[in-house]
Amino acid sequence: MKKSNGNNxxxxxxxxxxxxxxxxxxxxxxxxxxxxxxxxxxxxxRAGAGLKFIxxxxxxxxxxxxxxxxxxxxxxxxTIINVIVINLVAVALALVVTSKLKLKNLHRVGFFIPYLxxxxxxGFLWQFIFNNxxxxxxxAIPFLKFLANxxxxxxxxxxxxxxxxxxxxxxxxxxxIMMIYVAxxxxxxxxxxxxxxxxxxxxxxxxxxxxxxxxxxxxTITMFLTLVNSFKQFDVNYALTAGGPATIFMGKPIFxxxxxxxxxxxxxxxxxxxxxxxARAVIFFLVLVIITLIQVRFNxxxxxxx
Numbered sequence: 681m682k683k684s685n686g687n688n689x690x691x692x693x694x695x696x697x698x699x700x701x702x703x704x705x706x707x708x709x710x711x712x713x714x715x716x717x718x719x720x721x722x723x724x725x726r727a728g729a730g731l732k733f734i735x736x737x738x739x740x741x742x743x744x745x746x747x748x749x750x751x752x753x754x755x756x757x758x759t760i761i762n763v764i765v766i767n768l769v770a771v772a773l774a775l776v777v778t779s780k781l782k783l784k785n786l787h788r789v790g791f792f793i794p795y796l797x798x799x800x801x802x803g804f805l806w807q808f809i810f811n812n813x814x815x816x817x818x819x820a821i822p823f824l825k826f827l828a829n830x831x832x833x834x835x836x837x838x839x840x841x842x843x844x845x846x847x848x849x850x851x852x853x854x855x856x857i858m859m860i861y862v863a864x865x866x867x868x869x870x871x872x873x874x875x876x877x878x879x880x881x882x883x884x885x886x887x888x889x890x891x892x893x894x895x896x897x898x899x900t901i902t903m904f905l906t907l908v909n910s911f912k913q914f915d916v917n918y919a920l921t922a923g924g925p926a927t928i929f930m931g932k933p934i935f936x937x938x939x940x941x942x943x944x945x946x947x948x949x950x951x952x953x954x955x956x957x958x959a960r961a962v963i964f965f966l967v968l969v970i971i972t973l974i975q976v977r978f979n980x981x982x983x984x985x986x
Contacts, residue, residue, distance in 0.1 A: 714962055717955055718735055718736070719732060719734060738958075739962075747934045747943060750927075751943035758846065762906065762910040765846055766849070773791050773858040777791070778865045792859060797852065798915070800915050802851075835920070835924075841936065845916065861895065865891060872894075876890060899979055900979035900983060921937045923937055943960065944960045
């Protein structure tokens, strides 16, 4: 019994630094921020000095703001498309690099490298590609001349700009998600595939009836990661489109590709309305928690069914 207590004490002593860091960096700032969201904290009122408690006004004002509502809608659309595209591309890449392809380890590295590039650098890089490189190709190749038309630039319209965000985000993140699928696919017993081949099962049937059920846990992880990453997208959004081009929503001119994270940033640090920005961050957190819990529960249920 004493030995067990000693082991428990050692366990908690080793865990204490991590718990302390988590508590001080995550838990305390969250509750402090939640408190400030109920006040009139702004650029002229110092935090903790002369703040006025205003209750849920910042929250109600946020839901009445067309820019916030629009960013909520466009973030949801972006997230749905991005999650689907990233996972489809990642699964396809995983199947390629787990096949009998020559130099498949080199391909794995090549597909993974974009994930190592910072979001800001990535955004500026692809902005140059969309605005300069693609039009230059259009001018050089006659039958692609339409690419040189300024009206056909991906970043010139709201819909195509969202598509551009999906392209860049998928290019960056698909390689990382691919590695999770690779680990799951390689863990599938080869005897299952050999037995299926003997029975005359084709490639698609093997993928649908063997691979998919056996990597169901990987789907839960990758769906969670891509969902969270898409919803909190900021750096690529900031560098690639900066929220533009402009559009009209509820009779008010707003940024057409401003995702939620950027809307919170602009509210807090550009408009200097810190309490309102904090309120939107709390809303963002609660919505993300609810959505991810539903997603994980749904995927876990699917795991059991498979």
